[in-house]
Amino acid sequence: MHLPLLLLFGLVAAASARGQxxxxxxxxxxxxxxxxxxxxxxxWAETEPVAAPLMGQAITTPSKFSPEAPLIEARAVHNGAxxxxxxxxADDTKNERVxxxxxxxxxxxxLPLAPKGATSPFMGGPGAPMEIxxxxxxWQRDVEHGYADVTDTHPNAAIAQYHGSPTSGxxxxxxxxxxxxxxxxxxxxxxxxxxxxxxxxVPAEQLAAVGFTGSLTTQKQQDIRAWGxxxxxxxxxxxxxxxxxxxPQDKVLEPGMEHELNFAVWNGAAGDVGARKSYxxxxxxxxxxxx
Amino acid sequence: MSTVHNWQLDRAMEYPYEENxxxxxxxxxxxTNKCIACQTCSVACKTTWTSGKGQxxxxxxxxxxKPYGGYPQAWDIKLLQQLDGxxxxxxxxxxxxxxxxxxPGERVLGHKPEGDDYAQVNLGEDEVxxxxxxxxxxxxxxxxxxxxxxxxxxxxxxxxxxxxxxRKAIYKRREDGIVxxxxxRCRGYQxxxxxxxxxxxxxxxxxxxxxxxxxxxxxxxxxxxPRCVQTCIGKxxxxxxxxxxxxxxxxxxxxxxxxxxxxxxxxxxxxxTEPNVYYVxxxxxxxxxxxxMFGPGVEAAIAAYRNAxxxxxxxxxxxxxxxxxxxxxxxxxxxxxxxxxxxxxEEVVRVPLTEPYMVRAAYDARFKAYRYNTx
Ligand code: SF4
Ligand code: SF4
Numbered sequence: 001m002h003l004p005l006l007l008l009f010g011l012v013a014a015a016s017a018r019g020q021x022x023x024x025x026x027x028x029x030x031x032x033x034x035x036x037x038x039x040x041x042x043x044w045a046e047t048e049p050v051a052a053p054l055m056g057q058a059i060t061t062p063s064k065f066s067p068e069a070p071l072i073e074a075r076a077v078h079n080g081a082x083x084x085x086x087x088x089x090a091d092d093t094k095n096e097r098v099x100x101x102x103x104x105x106x107x108x109x110x111l112p113l114a115p116k117g118a119t120s121p122f123m124g125g126p127g128a129p130m131e132i133x134x135x136x137x138x139w140q141r142d143v144e145h146g147y148a149d150v151t152d153t154h155p156n157a158a159i160a161q162y163h164g165s166p167t168s169g170x171x172x173x174x175x176x177x178x179x180x181x182x183x184x185x186x187x188x189x190x191x192x193x194x195x196x197x198x199x200x201x202v203p204a205e206q207l208a209a210v211g212f213t214g215s216l217t218t219q220k221q222q223d224i225r226a227w228g229x230x231x232x233x234x235x236x237x238x239x240x241x242x243x244x245x246x247x248p249q250d251k252v253l254e255p256g257m258e259h260e261l262n263f264a265v266w267n268g269a270a271g272d273v274g275a276r277k278s279y280x281x282x283x284x285x286x287x288x289x290x291x
Numbered sequence: 292m293s294t295v296h297n298w299q300l301d302r303a304m305e306y307p308y309e310e311n312x313x314x315x316x317x318x319x320x321x322x323t324n325k326c327i328a329c330q331t332c333s334v335a336c337k338t339t340w341t342s343g344k345g346q347x348x349x350x351x352x353x354x355x356x357k358p359y360g361g362y363p364q365a366w367d368i369k370l371l372q373q374l375d376g377x378x379x380x381x382x383x384x385x386x387x388x389x390x391x392x393x394x395p396g397e398r399v400l401g402h403k404p405e406g407d408d409y410a411q412v413n414l415g416e417d418e419v420x421x422x423x424x425x426x427x428x429x430x431x432x433x434x435x436x437x438x439x440x441x442x443x444x445x446x447x448x449x450x451x452x453x454x455x456x457x458r459k460a461i462y463k464r465r466e467d468g469i470v471x472x473x474x475x476r477c478r479g480y481q482x483x484x485x486x487x488x489x490x491x492x493x494x495x496x497x498x499x500x501x502x503x504x505x506x507x508x509x510x511x512x513x514x515x516x517p518r519c520v521q522t523c524i525g526k527x528x529x530x531x532x533x534x535x536x537x538x539x540x541x542x543x544x545x546x547x548x549x550x551x552x553x554x555x556x557x558x559x560x561x562x563x564t565e566p567n568v569y570y571v572x573x574x575x576x577x578x579x580x581x582x583x584m585f586g587p588g589v590e591a592a593i594a595a596y597r598n599a600x601x602x603x604x605x606x607x608x609x610x611x612x613x614x615x616x617x618x619x620x621x622x623x624x625x626x627x628x629x630x631x632x633x634x635x636x637e638e639v640v641r642v643p644l645t646e647p648y649m650v651r652a653a654y655d656a657r658f659k660a661y662r663y664n665t666x
Contacts, residue, residue, distance in 0.1 A: 062457065062482060063396030098479060099496045100348075101406040138499075150344055153496045163342035173497065176344060185343025187474040188498035195478050196498045214458040216478075274480040275457055 021284040022050040024076035024083055026255065026291065034082035037227045037238035044086050047075040052263060052280035054089070059122050060212040060275055067278035068267040074109075074283070080290040083253055084240035085109055085133075087263060094230040095268025096137035099153045103268040104138035107228070107237045109261055110209070111251040112282075116260050121282045123209040123216070131250050132207040132216070133239040135226045137268065140203035147198040149173040173198060194218035202226060204239060208249045212275065221247040235265075243287075256289040292390075295449060298536035299560040299586070300384035305391050306563075307398065307454045316468035317446050317506055318533035318545045319520065320555040322571040322612065324596075325527040326439040328354050328416070332519035332528075336443075339518050340505070345497025348409040351504035352519045354441045358580065360415030362442075363408035366490040367559065371583070373400060377561050379587045388563025389451055389488055399455045399486035438573040441527065443519060444491040444504035445558065445566030446470050452503070455486030467532070468567070469506040477501055488562040514618050514633055526613025531620055533567060542621045544608035544631070545569075552605045554595045556585040571596055606644060615640035 025047050033041055052074060054067040068091070075086040087107050095105045110130045112119030124130035142148065149172060150157050161168040164182025176182045177198060183190035189198060194205060204226035206219045223245040228237035243253040253259070264279035266272035294303050295310035336352035353362045361367060371377070376386035389400040419435040427433040446463075450470050453461045460476035461483060463469070472483070472492065477500040483492040484501060492503040507517035515521070520528040531545040539550035548555045548569070555569035572581045574593050581589040599605045607624035611631050617639040619631030624644070631640040654661055 058396065060457070061396055061398045065396060098499050099406065100404070100409060100481075100484075100494050148496070150347065150497060154347070157347060159347065162344055163338075173344060182343060185341070185346065186495075186498050187502075188477070188495070188500045191475045193475050193477070193498070193500060195500060214456075214460075216458070274478065274482070 020050045020052075021286055022074050022076055022261070023048055024078045024085075024285070024287045026288040027077045027079055029077075029079045031079070031082055034079065034084050034240040035225055037084055037225055037240050039086055039088075039227065039229045039236035039238050043077065044075055047077060047086075049073045049075045049088075050283060052283050054263075054265065054278040054280055057275055057277050057279055062274065062276050064270075064272065064276045064278065068270055068272065069265060069278060072263045072265060072280060074263060076285070078243060078253075078255065078287055078290075080243070080255060082240055082242050083287070084238050086236060086238045087265075088234055088236040089265050090233055091230070091235050091265070091267055091269075092233045093267075093269040094137065094235075096141040097148060097153060097268075098138050102153075103271055103273045104136050104266070105230075105235060105268045106134065106136045106266040106272075107235065107239075108132055108134040108264045109239060110264070111253075111259070111261050113249075113251050116258060116284075119260075119282075120211070121262050121279075122212050125211040127210070129208055129210050129249070131219075132209055133204060133224055133226070133241065134207055135204040135228055135237050135239055137203075137228065137230075137235075139200055139205075140226075140228055142200050143203050147173060147200065203228070206241070206247075206250065219247065219249045221245065221249070223247060223250065253287060255287050258284070258286045261285050296536070297388075297449065297563060297565050299557050299565050300388070300563065301382040302384060304388050304449075304563055306449045307390070312448060312535055313463060313465050313468035315466060315532045316448065316535075316567055317511065317530065318549070318567040318569065319443070319528060319530045320545060320548050320569045320571065320612075321441050322527045322555075322609070323438055323440060323573045324571060325525045325612075326354065326441050327525045328356065328439040329524045330354055330413075331522050331524045332441060335518040335522040336504075339507075341502070343497075345495040346493075346502070348412070349493040349495065349502060350412055351491065351493075352441070352443045353412060354439055355413065356416050356418060356437050357440050357576075357584075358420050358437065359418050360413065360440075362412050362414075363404040363490050364411070364414060365408065366404065367488075367584075369402045369404075370400075370488050370562070371559075373402065374561060377583070379561075382587060384561055384586075386561055388561065389486070390449070390454065390563055398457075398482065399451045401451065401455070401485040401488065403481065403485040404490060436573075436576050438576055440558075440570075441519075442489065442491070442558075443568060444470065444506070445489060445564065445568045446504075446506055447567065448565035449563065451486040451488055451562070451564050452483035452492050455482040456480075457482060464508070467506070467508070467511055469508050469511065470503070471505055471508075472501050472503050474498075474500060474502075488559065488564060489566070511618070515616050516618055520613075521616045523613055529608075529612045529619070531618060533569075540621075541604070542623060544611050544619060544622050547604055547608045547622075552595050552602070552608075553588055554592050554599070554605060554609075556588050556592050559584060560586045603644070610642045610644060611640060614642050 119128040163185040164179040188196040260282040378385040539546040607629035
């Protein structure tokens with residue numbers, strides 16, 4: 001019922017982003033800043049940002065009728081082998097836990113696999129897959145402090161004994177999960193669900209999608225690096241990967257090429273999760289030629 | 292949206308997927324009059340399935356004291372407040388279901404409990420509906436009431452959890468109608484938690500995905516009843532399979548109690564999910580309360596229950612409760628006993644309609660002593 005309105009809004013948003021092209025500047029750097037991204041690395045200040053308007057997501061349910069932040073500011077650099085994107089948007093609160101009533105902040109960018117102009121911005125469509133790079137604050141906290149345990153969400157929990165624990169009382173998650181008995185009581189961990197990985201070194205994942213139909217799937221091959229930083233009511237997140245990963249689910253990027261991409265952010269404090277997100281229309285994007 | 296037929300509402304209703312009933316539908320009858328709130332069922336379930344990290348507040352089975360208890364807190368009242376009307380015209384529901392009253396941007400009308408709503412699993416335990424007048428308990432029958440409501444996932448015919456999941460990570464098994472969350476597909480969006488009217492999908496903060504009652508499917512596959520049913524001290528539970536509407540069989544104890552005698556009723560049928568745990572309503576609770584909870588058939592159900600001593604088909608079905616770990620899919624009875632059979636036609640259980648008893652004279656001549664009843 002809100003579709004016409006939203007589509008109209010979508011067109012307006014698209015129009016205002018159209019004038020600007022996100023240019024991935026060539027930087028003569030080695031792989032290190034891409035493999036260990038830092039949103040505060042000095043070279044970012046030299047790049048030209050693009051501000052893409054964000055809108056609510058009302059194409060599918062569950063929906064979000066107005067965006068959490070008006071704009072997302074995007075920058076990009078490449079070194080001929082790697083590319084990195086830096087996304088910055090306003091978010092007053094840092095939400096880096098998930099619980100019954102807590103959701104994580106997050107950010108994503110989507111690259112159509114087809115050539116420019118052939119893919120819907122709504123996470124692609126049948127026969128028009130998208131590659132999605134997705135960073136999550138909760139995963140970054142896992143990387144920084146270890147996978148969140150019961151005592152992280154419930155500091156005062158008093159536990160007699162967990163299933164599979166060798167002895168009574170609470171034990172750290174990793175110790176408990178060493179036992180097959182305990183893993184049986186945590187099926188998502190035992191079965192390797194991508195959101196339940198208790199050892200994680202990268203706070204982001206690469207996914208594949210063919211539209212808003214529940215098609216989102218974690219890719220088998222992961223080539224992504226990412227890091228975020230929250231300060232002064234803003235998140236700044238860098239997502240990086242090799243230009244050509246050799247993975248057929250990833251877009252092959254080449255210096256000099258023109259393409260397009262779009263962005264999405266999730267504000268945990270607003271209950272954003274899944275399709276409840278703020279996102280942009282497709283933004284034109286080009287990679288500077290390497291010298 | 293598709294149009295499906297919900298027999299509990301006696302009308303067609305909207306549902307996001309087409310009507311596609313499973314080959315068999317797991318179903319239970321719980322007799323609320325017999326539950327003693329011992330929580331053996333809760334413990335049996337918990338120790339079997341949910342004693343891992345992150346499952347501290349997950350109770351696939353819980354037993355709450357009505358009218359005030361509820362886990363999570365106020366799970367039913369919060370939805371009833373949002374449901375428009377809830378009017379019945381005879382057996383036909385005239386109000387709107389959770390699929391027909393959907394707020395913009397949602398898939399199902401629901402609510403997300405707050406974290407604290409899970410903090411106390413048995414708040415309101417044993418509390419009665421109101422205060423007793425001073426001395427009322429000396430004056431014969433008083434009118435204060437409470438009862439125990441044992442709850443599990445209803446393995447609904449039209450599950451709200453399935454309707455709400457944007458990832459299609461929840462599915463209903465064709466072979467028995469058990470509703471499961473795919474633990475590899477779920478990404479923890481919690482749409483199902485908000486949508487399930489019975490709040491029987493739980494979020495696990497350690498695995499970061501949703502988990503729900505699995506109907507003890509490994510037992511069902513072996514012809515055995517679930518843990519909560521097998522262990523029930525009060526013998527209030529029977530698990531079997533309910534036939535599709537219009538196909539009820541006299542010799543299926545679940546059909547006999549639900550479809551034929553209508554002694555057992557669905558919990559909050561107005562939600563529209565066609566839940567498959569059927570309750571014998573408590574006989575001592577005010578009718579208006581029970582009608583909101585179990586629909587318009589309450590008065591007749593209580594009358595039929597009170598008459599069960601004279602209704603051998605009903606009595607024989609009810610005496611199968613709690614007497615065998617195996618699933619009875621067919622039963623027969625004589626003047627003396629009721630006999631349950633499994634799918635293969637093998638005898639599962641045989642129960643006397645009247646327990647053997649002995650009458651002893653009040654005066655024992657041998658010991659020259661009077662006998663007293665000491666109940
Ligand atoms: S009771 Fe809730 S969790 Fe169980 S099938 Fe119905 S809607 Fe799903
Ligand atoms: S085991 Fe039976 S009697 Fe005891 S609380 Fe559970 S349902 Fe009630």
